[in-house]
Amino acid sequence: MSDAIVRKIAVIFVADVVGFSKMMETNEDETLRSFRACQDIMENLFAEHGGRIFNTAGDAVLAEFQSAVSSVVCASEFQKLVEQRNSSVDDDAKMMFRVGINMGDVIVEGDNLYGDGVNVAARLEALSQPGGVCLSKSVHDFVSQKVDLSFDDIGEQRVKNTDVWAYDIQMTTAERRTLSASQPAPGNAESKPPTIAVLPFINQSNDPDQDYFADGLSEDIISNLSSWKTFPVIAR
Numbered sequence: 330m331s332d333a334i335v336r337k338i339a340v341i342f343v344a345d346v347v348g349f350s351k352m353m354e355t356n357e358d359e360t361l362r363s364f365r366a367c368q369d370i371m372e373n374l375f376a377e378h379g380g381r382i383f384n385t386a387g388d389a390v391l392a393e394f395q396s397a398v399s400s401v402v403c404a405s406e407f408q409k410l411v412e413q414r415n416s417s418v419d420d421d422a423k424m425m426f427r428v429g430i431n432m433g434d435v436i437v438e439g440d441n442l443y444g445d446g447v448n449v450a451a452r453l454e455a456l457s458q459p460g461g462v463c464l465s466k467s468v469h470d471f472v473s474q475k476v477d478l479s480f481d482d483i484g485e486q487r488v489k490n491t492d493v494w495a496y497d498i499q500m501t502t503a504e505r506r507t508l509s510a511s512q513p514a515p516g517n518a519e520s521k522p523p524t525i526a527v528l529p530f531i532n533q534s535n536d537p538d539q540d541y542f543a544d545g546l547s548e549d550i551i552s553n554l555s556s557w558k559t560f561p562v563i564a565r
Contacts, residue, residue: 341450429453461503
């Protein structure tokens, strides 16, 4: 029996519900019904575009695609269909998602995938606007001339101690941001607002599956702080 580590290049799609914990506290039954309805939308699109769910953690869904183009088209269609659903339900049943997509090296273990390729996709999801899709440069450069979509360059982001150049898909479902992180804001240094950095929580257990819960704590903090327009938030 071989103990060799199997690696491959994969396109990783990560989606997470915005404010899921607060929604569960407010109305648990309605939140679960809404999540299942959105999950049905997602799974139907995965079947259409060749996506495969390889892990879930609470409200987070992690999927693998064979094609970067298919993953981006799927993510765009998913956000549009969720917006359509939200327009026809009560406020308590509305639900928004963030989506991050990365193409990179992953470790294969059975049906599951691990490694930097997955971790970067999870951090891009945390960087995404509510209702939006955030891509790594590797994905953007591969798909930008192949899909009927426009993109915003949001610049170099610090992601799990690695600099990653990120792009937003321009969508009516998400607030648009255009300033690249590598470009200074107008004005002198004294006029710049303070910046908050959110550091990752460390999983001190021996179970690697718990990494997603540790990551989720940081991502919830980033999500809540990002709603404040007074200062920028740096995501690890």
